[in-house]
Amino acid sequence: MTHEAVASRRTFLTGLAALGATAILPGCKSATPAASVAGARPHRIDVHHHILPPRYMAAVASRRAGPAPEWTPARSVEEMDRSGIATAITSIIQPSVWLGDDAAARGLAREVNEYAARMTTDFPGRFGMFATVPVPDVEGSLREIEYALDVLKADGIGFMTSYGDKWLGDPGLTPVFEELNRRKAVVYTHPTTPACCARLVRGVPPSTIEFATDTTRTIASLLFSGTATRFRDVRFIFSHGGGTMPFLTGRFMRLAATTKEAATLLPNGPVPELRRFHYELAQAAHPMALAALLKLVPMSQVLLGTDFPFRPGAEVLEGLSQQEFNAADLRAIERDNALALLPRLKA
Numbered sequence: 001m002t003h004e005a006v007a008s009r010r011t012f013l014t015g016l017a018a019l020g021a022t023a024i025l026p027g028c029k030s031a032t033p034a035a036s037v038a039g040a041r042p043h044r045i046d047v048h049h050h051i052l053p054p055r056y057m058a059a060v061a062s063r064r065a066g067p068a069p070e071w072t073p074a075r076s077v078e079e080m081d082r083s084g085i086a087t088a089i090t091s092i093i094q095p096s097v098w099l100g101d102d103a104a105a106r107g108l109a110r111e112v113n114e115y116a117a118r119m120t121t122d123f124p125g126r127f128g129m130f131a132t133v134p135v136p137d138v139e140g141s142l143r144e145i146e147y148a149l150d151v152l153k154a155d156g157i158g159f160m161t162s163y164g165d166k167w168l169g170d171p172g173l174t175p176v177f178e179e180l181n182r183r184k185a186v187v188y189t190h191p192t193t194p195a196c197c198a199r200l201v202r203g204v205p206p207s208t209i210e211f212a213t214d215t216t217r218t219i220a221s222l223l224f225s226g227t228a229t230r231f232r233d234v235r236f237i238f239s240h241g242g243g244t245m246p247f248l249t250g251r252f253m254r255l256a257a258t259t260k261e262a263a264t265l266l267p268n269g270p271v272p273e274l275r276r277f278h279y280e281l282a283q284a285a286h287p288m289a290l291a292a293l294l295k296l297v298p299m300s301q302v303l304l305g306t307d308f309p310f311r312p313g314a315e316v317l318e319g320l321s322q323q324e325f326n327a328a329d330l331r332a333i334e335r336d337n338a339l340a341l342l343p344r345l346k347a
Contacts, residue, residue, distance in 0.1 A: 042086040045338035045345060046313070047188065048239055048282040048305025049076065049088035053115040056092060059108055063095045065205070069309040073119050076308065077126060083306065083313025086335075087345055089128040090116050091158040094192035098134050098163065105134035109144050117152040128345065130158035130188040133176070136166060141176050149183060155342050156186030156237075161218040162194045168218045169225030181231035186341060188237045191215045215243030219274070223252065226265040228273045235341060236277045237303065241284030246292035249274065271296070278341060280305030281333070285319030303341075304334050 052071040080088055092112055098105040109132045116129040131148030133141040148154040157180060159168060166172065168189065180187060191211035198206050215238055222228040222236070238245075245252075252270040256262045266273065275297050282305035284290070293302070306313040320330065339346055 042081065042084045044085045044304055044334045046085045046088040046306045047237060047303050047338060048280050049090050049308050050093050051090045051116060052093065053112050056108060056112045060095055063099065071309045073123065077123060079308050079313055080126065083317060085313060087126060087128060089130055089155055090119065091130040091188060091190060092132055094160055094190065096160045097132055098137060102134065102137040102140055105137055106140040109134045113148050113152055128155040128342065130154065130156045132158055135159065136163050136172065138172065138175050142179055145179055156188055158188045158190065160192045161189050161214040162192060164195050167221035169221030169227040177227055177231045177234060181233045184233040186235045186237065189218060190239050212240055212243035215239060216245045216248060219245050223266060223270050223273055224262055229265060238277060238279050239282060239305065241281055241289045241293045242279045246296050249296055277301065278303055281316055282307035282311060285316040290323060299329050299332055300337055302333050303337050
């Protein structure tokens with residue numbers, strides 16, 4: 001998610017169209033969807049939809065570069081109606097709730113999770129939630145997982161891709177993933193700027209490069225720590241089409257084939273693991289990202305995400321409309337794959 005001002009969406013999408021979606025994604029059958037959804041019954045499911053609770057935003061204001069958009073739950077509903085989105089699964093934005101103090105992080109996690117849960121009650125059927133946990137506080141995270149899933153009935157647990165100098169495959173998080181694996185939980189990940197890599201390139205904000213790269217780092221961490229293979233019942237969703245991971249898959253394959261430890265952890269190589277993860281398309285519904293992702297993973301693993309309120313739903317819908325997906329594949333991306341992952345949404 002890039003939060004800085006960018007060129008107009010029209011200019012951006014015109015540039016993508018000029019590259020030629022059909023040339024980059026050959027073999028897709030024509031059934032081009034209309035981006036406009038005026039008058040249509042909402043049916044889409046958005047798995048990348050942010051909430052900005054006021055007390056959370058006040059707590060993290062000094063940790064963020066630049067202002068956030070104005071947001072209220074009503075604005076989310078208005079945007080969903082414009083974009084034909086029936087249900088949005090909410091999550092908070094970076095840097096998450098741990099700001100150096102375990103007790104404060106536990107309190108802030110509880111507050112944002114109860115805020116999200118109230119939205120599911122206040123707007124029946126319109127919202128689900130990926131609950132926040134106070135990583136790297138393991139004990140606090142385990143308590144919040146229990147409360148969020150058992151009491152608040154969260155749809156899954158939301159993580160940042162990294163916390164300081166730790167990515168999700170860090171051995172310190174093993175108890176957390178043991179519990180999530182026991183519960184067969186859905187885990188949604190959202191990128192952040194890692195401690196290593198802020199302000200590296202003059203004139204290029206970290207979100208432009210580092211968000212996609214940090215998604216790849218955490219995927220690599222899960223693979224090459226053995227976390228992904230040990231905890232196979234955890235169902236991961238990665239933002240933005242998996243970041244730079246599709247491009248780097250060949251390097252992952254080489255590492256697994258040439259390093260004894262990696263070969264032991266990934267006896268079948270990384271590709272089977274990558275193919276069972278799920279990937280949403282916020283800021284990745286363009287031919288370059290889609291071509292790489294869909295060469296690697298089956299259509300069943302691809303989900304709709306908007307990145308609202310930092311991006312409008314129209315952006316991803318217009319991007320999808322430029323691809324010649326058949327009707328079944330388009331419906332899978334927009335709804336059916338999310339229902340398979342989160343079957344309670346069928347109600």
